[in-house]
Each structure stands twice: as C-alpha cells, then as structure tokens.
Amino acid sequence: MAEDAAREFFAAIESEFIARRGTPFLLSPKDYAVAQRWFALGIPAADVCAGIADAFERREERGAAGRVNSLAYCEGAVLEAWERRASARVGHPGSAESAGDAGARLAELAGALDSVAPRFAAAVAGARRSLDRLAKSGKTAEEIEASLSRVEKKMLRDVEEGLADEEREAIRADVDRRLAGDAAAMEERALRRTRDVLARQRLRAIHRLPRLSLLS
Numbered sequence: 001m002a003e004d005a006a007r008e009f010f011a012a013i014e015s016e017f018i019a020r021r022g023t024p025f026l027l028s029p030k031d032y033a034v035a036q037r038w039f040a041l042g043i044p045a046a047d048v049c050a051g052i053a054d055a056f057e058r059r060e061e062r063g064a065a066g067r068v069n070s071l072a073y074c075e076g077a078v079l080e081a082w083e084r085r086a087s088a089r090v091g092h093p094g095s096a097e098s099a100g101d102a103g104a105r106l107a108e109l110a111g112a113l114d115s116v117a118p119r120f121a122a123a124v125a126g127a128r129r130s131l132d133r134l135a136k137s138g139k140t141a142e143e144i145e146a147s148l149s150r151v152e153k154k155m156l157r158d159v160e161e162g163l164a165d166e167e168r169e170a171i172r173a174d175v176d177r178r179l180a181g182d183a184a185a186m187e188e189r190a191l192r193r194t195r196d197v198l199a200r201q202r203l204r205a206i207h208r209l210p211r212l213s214l215l216s
Contacts, residue, residue: 009045010035016049017071020056031071037182041194043082050085051078075190079197084149084213102144105214106135109148112210120207123158127151127212145214152212156200159209171202 013035014027027035038048055077059068068074110131113124130151134144160168175198176183183191203209 006039009039009048012045013038013048013052013071016052017074020052021068023067027071033185034071034075037186038078040182041178041198043078044085047082047085048078051081054081072187072190076193079193083197083200102141102214103135106131106144109210109212116209117207120159120162120209123155123162126158127155130154131212141214148212148214153200155212156203156209159207160199160203171199171206174202175199 010027010032017027017031018024035048052071052074055074056068058077110128113128113131116124130147134147134151137144137147139147160171163171172195175195178198179186179191179194186194204211
C-alpha cells in the first residue's frame, strides 16, 4: 500500500509539472529527491500540485522568459500551498471564493484569539487590531485571505519571541529531527523555508493557536 501511495504521489506530481511546463519532461533524479522529501514530510499530492500551479502562474504573471527545468523551482510555492491549504482540512472544505460572510468569519477569528494563553497577549493584540482593520477594509475574500496569511505569520513570530529559550530550542530540535535525513541535500533557501513551515506547525499545535483563515 505504501508503495502504491508513493507511485500515485510521484505520478501526480510528474503529470502536473509536465502539463505546466508545456513539453514532455521526465523528472530527473534530483527532482525525484525533492518529491521524495515532500512525500516524507506528508505533504498531500494535491497540495504539491497546487504549489506547482501557483509557481507557474506567478511566473506567467511576471512575464518571465525561458523554461523551468527543475521541480525545485516550485519548492517555495509548494510549501506555501501546503501551509495555506491545511486550513481547509481543519474546518470547512472550500475556497476563498466561497468563503461566505468574511466579516462574520473575521469576528469568529477575533473570538478564537481570546482563548490564546495570556502570556501571548501582546502578539494576540496585534493580530486582533489587524483583523479589525481587515473587517473595515472592503477587500475581497481572496485579498483578505492573503492578508490573513501575513497577519498569522507575524503573530507566530511574536509568539515565538515570547517563548523561553528552552521552548524555542525544543521546537527547533523537533524540526531538525524531522529533516535529519534531508537537510544535507537541500539548498539553503529551501531548507530555511521548510524549517519555518514546520516550526509554525509545531508552534500552533503546542500552544493551540488558531489558524487565521476564512477557510477554517
């Protein structure tokens, strides 16, 4: 079963990459190493494909010339998609386009922040102010979702800064254990991004921090 799941995972990624690239292009051993790392991290194939699509769409929007020859080009977008799309699996499946009443959801998120431990009051206060501004901004659901991602990352940075040194080190040690088999083969930028995503996931889980998203 595990082998079947891996084959399906790699086939889905290869198909998406070929389709987005526009010409037949089998994944190289280096590309398979990148995909294997995503598989080992537990990133769903759908999230990987969404990240690949995002990477190519952003490239088209910039009018970039030349071809993408490596799956590693999409790594940052894949990690972003994984983190973002996790929201839909936490609560209500859907998309920002069908998020419903954004104002009501922002009020719900503001209430959820009240349950965060008092020791993180300063970080939460900053996030609450941002939610209030978004509620009055008149932005679309898609724009609000993008803003919430930035607000959440800042809140998590502020929460991390408020941790005791030993707590921070414990999270970093946990992340390093998860990446122990892959860190040496990763480019510095990809390694840094992956560590950041995993650290945010661990921080949320330990301190029960709510996801700031219209989707969850």
